[in-house]
Amino acid sequence: MSSQFTPVDVSTARHRGRPGQWIATVAVGALAFSIAWTFVTNPTVEWPVVAQYLFFPAILQGLWVTIVLTIGAMAIGIVLGIVLAAARLSNDRLMRGVADFFVWFFRGTPTLVQLIFWYNIAIFIPRVEIGLPGMEPIFSESTNDLIYPLVAALLGLGLNEAAYMCEVIRGGLLSVANGQKEAAQSLGLSSRSTFLKITLPQAMRAIIPPTGNQVIIMLKGTSLVSVMAVADLFYSAQGIYVTTGKVIPLLIVASIWYLAMTSVLYFLQSRLEKRFGRGFNRRVVGRTKSQPKTAKPAPVTALSEGDHP
Amino acid sequence: MTALPLLRAHEVRKSFGHSLVLDSVSLDVARGEVVVLIGPSGAGKSTLLRTLNQLETIDGGSIYLDGELLGYEEHKGRLIHRSEKDTLRQRRRFGMVFQAFNLFPHMTALQNVSYAPTQVRGIKPAAAKAAALALLDQVGLADRAHHYPSELSGGQQQRVAIARSLAMEPDILLFDEPTSALDPELVDDVLQVMRALSLQGQTMIVVTHEMGFARDVADRVVFMTEGAIREIGTPAEIFQDNTNPRLKSFLGSVGTTV
Numbered sequence: 001m002s003s004q005f006t007p008v009d010v011s012t013a014r015h016r017g018r019p020g021q022w023i024a025t026v027a028v029g030a031l032a033f034s035i036a037w038t039f040v041t042n043p044t045v046e047w048p049v050v051a052q053y054l055f056f057p058a059i060l061q062g063l064w065v066t067i068v069l070t071i072g073a074m075a076i077g078i079v080l081g082i083v084l085a086a087a088r089l090s091n092d093r094l095m096r097g098v099a100d101f102f103v104w105f106f107r108g109t110p111t112l113v114q115l116i117f118w119y120n121i122a123i124f125i126p127r128v129e130i131g132l133p134g135m136e137p138i139f140s141e142s143t144n145d146l147i148y149p150l151v152a153a154l155l156g157l158g159l160n161e162a163a164y165m166c167e168v169i170r171g172g173l174l175s176v177a178n179g180q181k182e183a184a185q186s187l188g189l190s191s192r193s194t195f196l197k198i199t200l201p202q203a204m205r206a207i208i209p210p211t212g213n214q215v216i217i218m219l220k221g222t223s224l225v226s227v228m229a230v231a232d233l234f235y236s237a238q239g240i241y242v243t244t245g246k247v248i249p250l251l252i253v254a255s256i257w258y259l260a261m262t263s264v265l266y267f268l269q270s271r272l273e274k275r276f277g278r279g280f281n282r283r284v285v286g287r288t289k290s291q292p293k294t295a296k297p298a299p300v301t302a303l304s305e306g307d308h309p
Numbered sequence: 310m311t312a313l314p315l316l317r318a319h320e321v322r323k324s325f326g327h328s329l330v331l332d333s334v335s336l337d338v339a340r341g342e343v344v345v346l347i348g349p350s351g352a353g354k355s356t357l358l359r360t361l362n363q364l365e366t367i368d369g370g371s372i373y374l375d376g377e378l379l380g381y382e383e384h385k386g387r388l389i390h391r392s393e394k395d396t397l398r399q400r401r402r403f404g405m406v407f408q409a410f411n412l413f414p415h416m417t418a419l420q421n422v423s424y425a426p427t428q429v430r431g432i433k434p435a436a437a438k439a440a441a442l443a444l445l446d447q448v449g450l451a452d453r454a455h456h457y458p459s460e461l462s463g464g465q466q467q468r469v470a471i472a473r474s475l476a477m478e479p480d481i482l483l484f485d486e487p488t489s490a491l492d493p494e495l496v497d498d499v500l501q502v503m504r505a506l507s508l509q510g511q512t513m514i515v516v517t518h519e520m521g522f523a524r525d526v527a528d529r530v531v532f533m534t535e536g537a538i539r540e541i542g543t544p545a546e547i548f549q550d551n552t553n554p555r556l557k558s559f560l561g562s563v564g565t566t567v
Contacts, residue, residue, distance in 0.1 A: 182364055183411035183470075187425035187477055188401030190393065197428070201415050279414045279457035 042248075049249040053240060054256065062236030063257055069153055069222040069232060074215055076158025081165025086195060088170055099166065106163035112224055115156035119149060119228045153225040161218060168210045172203035204276040212269035216262050233257055313376050315340040315512060316361070316481060322369035323356055323536075330356045332536040333370065338481070341510045345523040347547075348533035349559055354516040357533070358483045361514070362403035363396060374402060374480070401429060404474030408486040410466040412458040418445060418469045419454040422476050430477065437476075444472040448502050464495030468502055475506075482506065484515040520563055524548055532556050 039045055053059055087099035106114070117124075122143040131137035176199050184194040223234035231239070237254040241247045314337035323331035330353045338344050346354040359365040361372060363380050372379040379399050381388045391399070412421050422441035426432045432440070445451050448468040450461075458466050467487055474482055484503065488496040500522050507513060507526050517523065523530050523544060530547040532540040532555075540546075540553050551557060 177409075177411075179407060179409050179411040180413065183405070183407065183413070184425075185364060185400065186362055186403070186405035187473070188397045188429045189425060190397060193428055197424075198413060202413075276415075279416065279459055 044248045045252065046246065046249045049246050050252050050256075053237075053246075053250060053253045056240070056253075058231075058236045058240065059233065059253060059257070062231055062233040065150075065231055065236075066219070066222050066233040067261070069150075069157065069225065069230075070215065070219045072154045073157035073161055073222070074218055076154065077161025077165045077214070077218075078169075078211070080158070080162035081169050082200070084162060084166035085169035085173060088166065089173060103163045103166050106160050107167075111156070111160050111221065112227065114160055115153065115224055115228060118152035118156040121152065149225075149228045149230045153222075153228055153230045157218065157222065157225070161214065164214060165211070168214065169203065169207055171210075172205075172207035173199055175206040176202045201276065205273075205280060208269065208272050208276060212265065212272075215265055219261055219265070220258060312339075314338055315342075315375060316514075317373045318357070318361070318370070319372070320370035321357070321360060321367050321372060323353075323360060323365060323367050330536050331360070331367070334533075334536070334538055335370075336531065336538065336541075338512065338514060340480075340512055342528045343507045343513045343515065343526055344529050344531060345527035346514065346516045346531045346533060347518070347520070347523060347559070348539075349562075351535075352533040353536040354533055355485050356536075358405075358485050358514060358516055361481070361483060362400050362405055364405075374399065397429070401477055402480045404477055404479035404482040406467070406470050406474055406482065406484045406487045408489050410458070410463070410470045410490070412466055412470055412473070414458050417455050417457055418450065418461065418472075421458070421469055422473045425473070426476050441472070441476055444475050445469070447475075447505075448472045449498070462495060463491045464498045467491065467499045471499070471502055471506075481512045481514060484513065484517065486516050486518070488517065488519060518563060520548070520560070532559070534559070 040047075084099045084102060087095040088103070090096060125143055128139070128141050128143050129137040130139040180198055180202065181194055184198045185191075189198070222232050225232055226235035226238060229235070234254055237250040241250040244250075316336075316338040318334060318336045320333045320335055321331050322329070322333055332353075334353070334357055336344070336357075346357065348354055356365060360367050361379075366380065371381075377399070380391055380396060382391050382395070383389075412418075413424070416424060419438065419441050422444055423434070423437040426437040426440065427434050442451060442454060445454050448471055450465055450468055450472070453461060453465060453469075458469070461469065471482075471487075487503070488499050491499065496519070500519060503513070503515070503522070504526055515522075515527075525544075527544050529541060530544050531538055532547060532553070534555055540551065540556055542551075547556070548560065551560075
């Protein structure tokens with residue numbers, strides 16, 4: 001037995017080699033190459049046509065409609081979702097009942113059916129009038145003038161979204177410890193301030209990731225409005241390929257734009273997550289002074305500065 | 310005529326479902342007094358504390374602060390619940406320090422302390438900030454003002470929580486086992502802050518298992534079991550001259566020798 005013992009330094013260690021890793025790499029690479037090759041060489045793709053239509057006015061117009069619909073419907077969904085979530089968690093039976101019914105109804109029927117219903121609302125209610133029975137209405141308008149297709153699309157997508165956002169937000173609110181509410185109440189904060197400034201900001205951490213998901217679903221889901229002849233990105237692409245027959249190139253054009261938009265959303269989401277993670281993700285905090293860990297003088301009358309985390 | 314106590318709890322009753330947690334509890338607290346509640350867990354100490362600032366409603370009896378009935382008011386000869394605004398005004402006169410600190414994690418220490426004064430007392434942000442810094446200094450944490458709670462130790466968090474309560478200038482400060490969640494070496498820092506407050510004449514009601522603190526700081530010690538007050542007395546009466554067998558056995562169980 002050797003009496004000599006030299007300890008090694010593990011900082012130079014390398015990962016254990018994994019046999020088969022390189023085979024998998026080659027296989028995945030080959031597959032990726034063949035898919036790419038198909039797209040590049042397939043005559044139906046017609047890359048020049050893709051390039052030609054990528055910034056085509058009708059496509060850009062459709063892109064804009066898709067963005068407006070997504071932002072508008074999500075805004076309706078989030079604001080109404082917050083109200084519904086607060087209502088579902090409240091002690092008021094009436095508010096809870098109304099919110100429960102809303103969520104039950106709008107989650108329980110297909111989005112497409114809701115959209116077509118809003119589109120055809122004039123059949124159901126020809127005129128919108130506000131006033132008291134037996135008196136001249138204060139407000140009267142033909143429903144078709146009031147709810148034109150874009151409004152119908154916004155209402156349909158927004159109200160449907162509110163039902164889902166309600167559940168996302170409610171889950172987030174439930175994740176906040178009850179002690180937070182009690183602490184706020186003890187300080188005399190109103191239930192409104194407590195909700196808006198204490199509970200909701202903390203719930204945001206749990207709300208943002210699924211909301212990001214909802215926005216992406218919404219972005220793509222807006223393509224449903226093509227049934228209402230609202231010229232969104234997909235409807236515009238469709239319109240072009242129906243007349244020109246360039247189906248694959250225009251589907252690729254639409255896909256490129258959808259991917260570009262979801263990439264932006266992905267970036268925005270990570271920024272928001274950082275923002276609302278404040279106080280939860282430990283920062284590296286510079287000590288105010290570098291204090292050598294020597295015995296500190298114990299203050300007797302003064303309150304001690306004491307412990308470090 | 311005797312002077313009205315600052316706080317009067319009169320035959321307060323409270324049940325959770327079928328279990329009676331407060332069984333006709335009466336307690337008077339004078340201004341400037343430090344009252345320490347002791348007793349085994351489940352005795353109703355925390356519940357009593359929480360009924361005072363109306364985190365829990367009471368099922369019967371009544372509580373008065375400065376002669377004003379808490380939570381209810383007379384209306385056409387009947388008692389009705391007070392409005393939210395009124396309840397908030399009453400609640401504000403109590404400060405509450407929790408076992409689990411309950412600092413707002415998304416706010417720095419300074420924001421934790423200054424937020425409620427700006428929102429509730431209508432103090433200008435600059436003035437509230439200055440006052441908050443002074444309070445953080447008072448609890449020995451001036452240099453931690455811009456840290457988030459997650460960056461502070463338990464003892465530091467609890468001291469921020471005390472500063473947060475003080476910022477509302479409460480008539481009565483309630484402590485619900487303020488040191489029970491702390492590592493042993495951090496307990497003294499918090500107790501020192503509480504001692505300093507008692508010397509300043511702050512009225513306090515403290516639920517704690519720190520018998521040393523009760524003995525040194527309390528004006529009166531209240532011993533509770535099973536939702537009822539069994540003994541009230543000076544620390545000497547409770548810790549030395551007691552004859553109550555339940556009190557004796559409780560003090561024995563928490564390691565306090567008589």
